Amino acid sequence: MRAGPSQEEVRRHNLGTLLRYVHVHGATSRAELTTRLGLNRSTIGALTADLTAAGLVSEKTQRDTGRAGRPSLVVRPESSKVYAYALNIEVDRLRAARVGLGGMILDRREAPRPRGMQVVDAVKPLAGFIHELNDVPDGSRCVGVGLAIAGMVRRADGMVRLAPTIGWKDEPVGEALVEEIGDVGPVTVGNIADVSALVEHSRGAAAGRDNVIYLYGDVGVGAGIIAGGRPITGHGGYGGEVGHMVVNPRGRPCSCGSRGCWETEIGEYPLLRLAGRGDRSGREAVLGVVEAAMRGDWVAQQAVRHVGEWLGLGVGNLVNIFNPEAVIFGGTLRDLYLVAAAQIRSKLTEVALPACREDIRLRTPELGRDAALIGAAELAFERLLADPLL
C-alpha cells in the first residue's frame, strides 16, 4: 500500500510509458501519442526530447498524409542502435538473436542441441553466437542479455530450478553465461512460455486481450499466463506448470515422479508412441505424425485424435480456472492444434462451463517461434523501459 508518486517519479513514469508505447507499437505520431497517453502536446514534446537526447528514439516529419495543417512529427524507437541479445535453450535447439528496441530481430543464429547436453556445453555455443552477432554499427548500445529456457526459473536470481525436458536441475546458467561472455550487460533468465506469452500479449495473437493462456509444448508442456493484463508468476516464479496438472490419475508415470500429468498425455512422447513411432523424437518427428494424419494415415489420425482430446480436456480445466479470452497453442502444440482443432474444441466445450468459455478464441502464435526470441529480449529491455534514463 503505497502513497502517490512525486513529480520526478511521474516524469520518469511518463518517459517509460512513452518509450514502451513506441517499443510495442512502432513509429507513432506525436498527435497519436498525445491521445493514447492522455498527456498534452508540450509534455509529449519534452519527453520526446529527453528520450532523443538519450539516443533511445528519433523523430522525423511524417510524409504527406493528404490532410491539411501542420504535419505531425513521428517518434520511432532507435531499433538499429539500441539492442539486446536474446538466447533460447529449447529441447532440441539453441537459438540466439540480436533484437533491436521495438522488437525487431536484426540478426540471428541457431544450432541443434543434442538431448542430454549439459549446461557448460550449452553456454559455450551461445556465447559463440553472441560474439558472432557482435558486429554492430558505431554508437550502438547493448542493454543486456535475455535468456529464455524450457524450464522452471527462480525469479529472484535466474537459477534454473528444474528443466526435466532438458535434463537440468539447479543450474546457475545465468552465472555460467556471464563468466563465458564477459561484460555485455546484465543477464536475465526467464521461462520460454512466460516470455512468449508476454510477446503474443503485447504485439501478437492476443494483443489487446487481458486474459490469455499461452501453451508451449515439446517433450513437456508449460504455460505463460496473463490474468487481468499481468503475468502470473507465482511466489518464486514457478507458476504456469500446467503440464504437471494431473488429469489422468490412472495414467502413466511422469518424469516428475507423479502419475497422469497432462504432459504424459499431450507431450511429444505419447503422440509418437501412439503413432507407432516411439523410436523417434523431436519436432520433425511430431510434424511427421501431423502430416501423416493429414494424408489420411489411420494410425497417425488415431494418435492425433487421442492427444487432441486430452489437450481439449486440459484446456477446458484452465478455462474454468482463468476464464480467458484467448488460448494460444505454441511449440509442438501448434502443429497438433492445426490438425486436431475439432477434437480440442469438442472436448473443451464438454469440460468448460459455458460462462467461462463464451468469449474464448483459440489461436496459433502470430510471431511463431520468434516469440521466444523477442520475449527473451524483452527480459533485457524491461529494465530500460521501467526507467529509460537510468
Place this chain on the structure above:
Amino acid sequence: MRAGPSQEEVRRHNLGTLLRYVHVHGATSRAELTTRLGLNRSTIGALTADLTAAGLVSEKTQRDTGRAGRPSLVVRPESSKVYAYALNIEVDRLRAARVGLGGMILDRREAPRPRGMQVVDAVKPLAGFIHELNDVPDGSRCVGVGLAIAGMVRRADGMVRLAPTIGWKDEPVGEALVEEIGDVGPVTVGNIADVSALVEHSRGAAAGRDNVIYLYGDVGVGAGIIAGGRPITGHGGYGGEVGHMVVNPRGRPCSCGSRGCWETEIGEYPLLRLAGRGDRSGREAVLGVVEAAMRGDWVAQQAVRHVGEWLGLGVGNLVNIFNPEAVIFGGTLRDLYLVAAAQIRSKLTEVALPACREDIRLRTPELGRDAALIGAAELAFERLLADPLL
C-alpha cells in the same frame, strides 16, 4: 498504457490509500501512517483533516505509551457511523450483517435456506434482514449493499450466471434486491469464494501474502485466487471455477454436464455417500462424518481418507499452476482439512513439483464464516475506498 496522474488524482489516490490503510489495519498513529504510506507529516495531516471533515475517520490523542516526546494522534475509521449491508446466499443459509468501516460486524441476522428456494423467495427474507438491521444511530451513513453468493457472477452487472448448487441460472438477483429494499445505496454482487479470499488476504490467514488460493466448499467447490497481490477474476468475472477442473475422467457425472470434475470427488455428496450417509445433506451432515471419523468410525475414516486424497491431488494441481504461498480451506473443506490434513499433505507432496510447493502454508480461515460477510461488505466499501470524497 496510461501516463502519470495529475496532482488532483494523486491527492485522491492518497486519500483512498490512507482510508484503506485504517480500514484494513484499524486505528493507526499519524507517525505510523507517515512511515507506512511514505508521505510527510504535513501531507498526512491534510489528508486526515479531509477525511475527518467527510465523517470517515476520527482522531484521538494516543494514551501514554511510556515514550518521551509529543504524543502522536491516532486515526481510526468511523466504524459505528459509516457502514455497509452484507448479505450471503449460501446453499443452506441466508445471512446478513451491518458491517462498519474497518470490517467490524455491528449486527447480524441469519436463517436457514431450504434447498430449491427460488430467487424471489430468497430476496424477501434478505430485504427483511436489512429492515431489521436498519436501526442505526443519527448521522450514520450507509455506503451500499454487498451480496456474496455461491455461484458465478458476471462482473459487469452482477447477474448470477450459474449457481448449480443453489439451483439458479441467469438470475438478476441484484435487481430483484433493489426492487425489494428500495434505496439503501448501490447493490454489488460477487462470488463468495472471491470475497472471502480478499478478506483473508487483507486481514486474515493470508495477510501479507501475495499469492493465495482460498477454497470454498459446500455441495460444489470454488476458489478465490490472489496472484501477485491481485484477485484473478477472468474476462467476465467467472474465474476460479476449480470445482469443475476434471481430475478423474472415468469418474462420476457432474451437475455441469461433464464427468469427473473435482467437486464430484470432494464435494459434500461424495463424502456423505462414501460414509454411508447418502440420504443426508448440509454442513451438519458433513460435520457428522468428520466427528465420526475422529471418534474412530471406520467407514467415516475411509470416506474422509478418500476425499482427502482427492482434495490433495487437486490442490497439487493448483499449486503447480499458481506457485502460491498459502492455500486456505473454507466452508466444508475446513472441517475436512482438520481431520484429513495428513492425506492432503501427502498427496499434495506427490503431485506438486518441489519448487512450486516449497514455500506453501496450508491454513484454515482466520475469520471463519465471517469472511464471507465481511467480504460482501468490502464489495460495497470498495467504491468509497477508491475515491473517499466522491
